[in-house]
Amino acid sequence: MTQPARSPADEPAGRPSPLRSCAAILQDTWLAFLDARILWLLVAAIAVLFGVALSARVEPLPSGRPYLDLAARALSADMAGIDLTRDSLAEVAGRLDGSLSWIVAAEPLPADAADGPATAWSVTLARNVVPVVGRLATSDEIAARFGQIPDGRLWTIREIRETTSRMAAATGSQTWELTVDPGPDLRILWPHRFSLFGDSLELSRPEGAPLGLEVFILQKLLSNGIGGTILLLVSVVVTAAFVPTMIRKGTLELLLVRPLPRWQLIVFTYAAALLFVAGLLGLLIFATWLVTGLLTGLWSPGILLALPTLLLFFAMLLSVSVFTGIVTRSAVAAMLVTITTWGVLFVVGLMHMQVVASRMREENAGKPRPVSVADALRPRAASPSGRPRGSAAERTPFHTTTVARIVEAIYAVLPHTEDLDTMVDRQLMRDFAVGGRLRQLMESPDFQWARGVGLAVAHAAAFLVAACAVFTRRDP
Amino acid sequence: MPTMHHVVSTRELEKHYGPLRALGGVSLDVERASVFGLLGQNGAGKTTLIKILLGMLAPTSGSAHLLGLPVGSVEARRDVGYLPEDHRLPEYHTGPSLLDVYGGLQGLPRQERQRRAAELLDRLGLAGREKLRIRGYSKGMKQRLGLAQALLHRPSVLFLDEPTDGVDPVGRKQIRDLLLAERARGVTIFINSHLLGEVEQLCDRVAILRKGQLAIVGTVAEVVGAKTTWLVAFDRPLTADHRWSSAQLAPAGSSGLWRLQLAAATGIDRFLEEARGHGLHLRHLEQERGTLEEIYLQLADAGGPSS
Secondary structure (H helix, E strand, O other): OOOOOOOOOOOOOOOOOHHHHHHHHHHHHHHHHHHOHHHHHHHHHHHHHHHHHHOOEEEEOOOHHHHHHHHHHHOOEOOOOOOOOOOOHHHHHOOEOOEEEEEEEEEEEOOOOOOOOOOEEEEEEEEEEOOOOOOOOOHHHHHHHOOEEOOEEOEEEEEEEEOOOHHHHHOOEEEEEEEEEEOOOHHHHOEEEEEEOOOOEEOOOOOOEEHHHHHHHHHHHHHHHHHHHHHHHHHHHHHHOHHHHHOOOOOHHHHHOOOOOHHHHHHHHHHHHHHHHHHHHHHHHHHHHHHHHHHHOOOOHHHHHHHHHHHHHHHHHHHHHHHHHHHHOOHHHHHHHHHHHHHHHHHHHHHHHHHHHHHHHHHOOOOOOOOOHHHHHOOOOOOOOOOOOOOOOOOOOHHHOHHHHHHHHHHHHOOOHHHHHHHHHHHHHOOOOOOHHHHHHHOOOOOOHHHHHHHHHHHHHHHHHHHHHHHHHOOO | OOOOOEEEEEEEEEEEEOOEEEEEEEEEEEEOOOEEEEEEOOOOOHHHHHHHHOOOOOOOEEEEEEOOEEOOOHHHHOOEEEEOOOOOOOOOOEHHHHHHHHHHHHOOOHHHHHHHHHHHHHHOOOOOOOOOEHHHOOHHHHHHHHHHHHHOOOOOEEEEEOOOOOOOHHHHHHHHHHHHHHHHOOOEEEEEOOOHHHHHHHOOEEEEEEOOEEEEEEEHHHHHHOOOEEEEEEOOOOOOOOOOOOEEEEEOOOOOOEEEEEOOOOOHHHHHHHHHHOOOOEEEEEEEOOOHHHHHHHHHHHHOOOO
């Protein structure tokens, strides 16, 4: 065969490259993205949501004395190495050192200072030792242990002066005058009230809730709950139209004539859509971080790590949308199938959680319920039946039913969105998880991040490869 | 085999859709720097042929080369511009942004595609509309922009499906001039069109496709040449004594005009000599050419509508 019959016309000025093609599709997708009116509605809705959040007031409730009392009580046992969420009460009891400590008097420093998480205190501490069992403590030991609880460091000692008389010491009684400063974890555990629109709408209980828990709930609500769900839903709607619009008759031919392999059109469009949704999610998460930081003064970076997990979840949905869009050529079908997939994943994940909870109830039957020292301070409503919830005699444990087995079989092959959700929770709470309940979530036994990420990536890749295969083989 | 001169070359190209034979053994060569017109009824296989040449469809059998390269390869598409029929440009773009995207896909550097876009928009009468989204374009404007995207990367070969569809007469003239300028630059142009007059004006060679097969291929003159006749009138009436060996004459109306069909391999000079031999002087002599439309309709009548 002879050489190509090139014309004397000017040589084309450039050479196609994947980078240039990708940039061009990025530009095209960006304009398509901006053209979607629903996107601007979304931005407006999220702005309103954050406006409402900014109207919130988060104020500490007076709790200095209870937290000093807690620190004093904790001196009665050596809690180092004790995990209240796992260790039994017998194990905890074994750490008791045969003493009883309490706060005799406590005054804020200065005396007119408000009772808050940043206030220092002047404290009179008393300690009685049980004869034979206990022994007298040194000032250094008290300084090292006062304020240290399994949930974190409540107080640090600035000054300590023992005021025990010789006679009192002989009877096993000791007293100290302490000047204590707030410890690094005090603020997160300190009860705060939370209200919206100034003081108009009270959202917390009268006794308040730990600041860390409030920040976690607010961040989860804004970035992963209302904000994230609305954003991802709108993103599904907007991106569902990308591929069907690209492959409609009359438009597709204008792309197929370009000197690039067909699969690149699909993969680059997918990547471009993912990039723009990442930008939107990034803005949402940054705004959440900013709002919660401004409201509470806690600038936790944990929330920023939630972005990749949320994006991974969307990447999975987007691959379903792209595949459906190519097979059906319909934006409506792509949208409906994707939202249905989301719904199925949610329901199966929810049911699987019930299976896990049922199994854990059976495994933990008879064991003491894990409790946090901080939680123990707050009053707890009695169970109506007088028996702890969860230990009620189940008719048939759910995890042994046929439905549960089917759920587990389906869950085994589907992407584990529950794992992804747990990952987001962990990332959100990583800086606040000093409290017992939050730490329990952090240590959920059924969570494997590698399984969660691996299955999500595998499903996204499988749908994308299938989409490319169908698109490459099909006549326009 | 494709040669240096053939930009498009097909041999026994067939395309079947199940039991339907869309193309049945098409062998075609299109020379470099020429304008080639492909005619045929709807469903005759024109678009199928173009899509095979552009690598969008795989042929069932036969071979096809574009610019000397097997069709279907990415490299073969590098130097090609295409304006599909009934194209739908993404409406969220402006003219310049669309050309920027397509230029990027062709691999043009940013500065080059911006320069070419501005130049083409100006040449095609779209200057001053740079900020208008395509959804606000008229059909003619969309057609011009479609042509601009096909020309953007200075391709060596252009495939144009109904390039002047929806364009007003002034715009059509602009497009014709532009295409002729491209041909002068050495570009090969492959046109599908139903506007036979336009094809006649533009094309060096034409082919008529009927039911997936080439019914006729040749220069415009060759295709219409078979129909060449003359109208003549003499200074006095003809009688039965006037015998003609060089032509056949038949009355053409009642105004003394005769339709003259030259005998095969006979020129008009031979007839003029014979007339002078009869002592006749010509009062009127006019060449009566056939048109592409007549040929097209004649072939269509012969074949009937294709499926």
